[in-house]
Structures are given as C-alpha cells and as structure tokens.
Amino acid sequence: ETGVTQTPRHLVMGMTNKKSLKCEQHLGHNAMYWYKQSAKKPLELMFVYNFKEQTENNSVPSRFSPECPNSSHLFLHLHTLQPEDSALYLCASSQDLSGSSLDGYTFGSGTRLTVV
Amino acid sequence: GQNIDQPTEMTATEGAIVQINCTYQTSGFNGLFWYQQHAGEAPTFLSYNVLDGLEEKGRFSSFLSRSKGYSYLLLKELQMKDSASYLCAVHPNSGYALNFGKGTSLLVTP
Numbered sequence: 001e002t003g004v005t006q007t008p009r010h011l012v013m014g015m016t017n018k019k020s021l022k023c024e025q026h027l028g029h030n031a032m033y034w035y036k037q038s039a040k041k042p043l044e045l046m047f048v049y050n051f052k053e054q055t056e057n058n059s060v061p062s063r064f065s066p067e068c069p070n071s072s073h074l075f076l077h078l079h080t081l082q083p084e085d086s087a088l089y090l091c092a093s094s095q096d097l098s099g100s101s102l103d104g105y106t107f108g109s110g111t112r113l114t115v116v
Numbered sequence: 117g118q119n120i121d122q123p124t125e126m127t128a129t130e131g132a133i134v135q136i137n138c139t140y141q142t143s144g145f146n147g148l149f150w151y152q153q154h155a156g157e158a159p160t161f162l163s164y165n166v167l168d169g170l171e172e173k174g175r176f177s178s179f180l181s182r183s184k185g186y187s188y189l190l191l192k193e194l195q196m197k198d199s200a201s202y203l204c205a206v207h208p209n210s211g212y213a214l215n216f217g218k219g220t221s222l223l224v225t226p
Contacts, residue, residue: 033213035216040124040218041218042120042216042217042218042219043203043216045213045214045215048213055211056213090158097212104149104151104205104214105149105161106161107151107158107159107160108158109156109157110158
C-alpha cells in the first residue's frame with residue numbers, strides 16, 4: 001500500500017456504460033493527478049487538481065470527466081468510452097505543485113481499464 | 117515542447133552494474149525524477165536531481181547535467197528484483213505537473 005488507494009483495480013466496461021474511478025489519499029497532500037499509461041507510450045498527464053481546483057486539462061476528451069470534492073479524493077467519471085481508451089489509469093498526489101518536495105509524487109497502483 | 121528520451125529495453129546480469137540514460141528537451145526545468153515500476157504495480161520514487169552532479173542512495177545513484185539535458189540512473193550490484201521499468205520524469209516549472217519518458221524496461225538475468 002503506497003498511501004494512495006485506487007478502486008477498482010480492474011474494470012471492464014462496454015462503450016455505452018458509465019463508470020467512475022476513485023482515488024483516495026491521506027498523506028496530507030494538496031495536489032492530485034490523473035495519468036493514463038498505455039503500452040509503449042509515456043505516462044500521459046490528463047488532469048491536475050491543486051487545493052481542489054483544476055489547474056490543468058491536457059486536451060482530454062469530454063468522455064473523461066474529473067471531480068475533486070476535497071483534497072483527499074479524486075474521481076474520474078467515464079462515459080461512452082472507445083476501445084482505444086483501454087489502459088492503466090494512475091492517480092498520484094504530491095505536497096503541492098511547486099516541485100520543492102524531494103519525494104516527488106506518490107502513485108496509486110492504478111485501475112486497469114478494458115473497454116469492449 | 118517536451119521531449120524525454122530513454123532506451124526502450126536493457127538487459128544486464130545479476131551482480132553487474134547498469135546505467136540507464138535519459139535525455140530531455142523541455143520548455144523549463146525544475147528538477148528530474150527517476151521512478152521504478154514493477155509490472156502491475158505503482159511507480160515508486162527513486163531519486164531527485166535539481167543541481168548538476170551525482171546523488172547516491174545505496175545501490176542506486178542518479179546524475180544530472182543541466183547544460184546537456186542529460187541524466188542517468190546507475191544501478192550497482194544488480195539483483196533479480198531490480199527487473200522493472202525505470203521512468204525518467206522532468207518537472208518543467210513550478211506550478212506544472214511532471215512529464216514522463218516512455219520508460220526503460222530492465223531485465224536482470226542470472
């Protein structure tokens with residue numbers, strides 16, 4: 001357990017389904033992130049929240065909708081996804097966005113998403 | 117723009133030393149991180165460099181040259197459990213998120 005918990009670990013969904021991914025951290029961090037990890041590709045930043053406010057949306061399609069109700073919780077709501085959206089979705093947190101934290105990011109174990 | 121390059125795969129023998137290189141071209145620079153990721157697991161923090169030079173932490177060391185846009189991760193006395201993907205990440209500027217390379221898959225053989 002890394003301090004960042006993601007649920008579910010695995011998810012299979014049809015293209016017409018609606019589902020949500022959940023991320024929770026109790027490290028006292030103020031910044032939280034969603035990254036997408038596909039085979040043979042770098043980790044792709046999707047969304048950034050700092051003190052519950054969204055600070056970056058990296059040109060992510062609207063079928064992905066983030067929600068950050070408080071500094072400890074982050075959700076990714078999914079609807080009408082495509083098969084190419086199948087990937088590992090990683091949540092991470094950090095003290096803040098300054099980069100001054102020498103520990104970098106703490107990642108969750110990810111949700112392995114398969115869209116059929 | 118952001119461009120971070122690492123070799124895709126490397127193989128080394130147990131007990132040996134391996135160096136994983138990372139070159140970057142980013143619009144700003146506020147530090148470089150190395151992460152280790154075992155299959156099916158979360159990436160875990162290994163090292164952080166913001167000034168030029170070598171940072172040593174046990175069997176792992178990381179080097180940075182900002183003028184060359186270059187870093188390496190040095191793993192000594194390799195163990196089988198070191199087989200994993202190693203991710204190089206650059207923090208472009210304060211207030212922005214990390215940018216990652218594709219990762220280097222290291223296989224340690226007996």
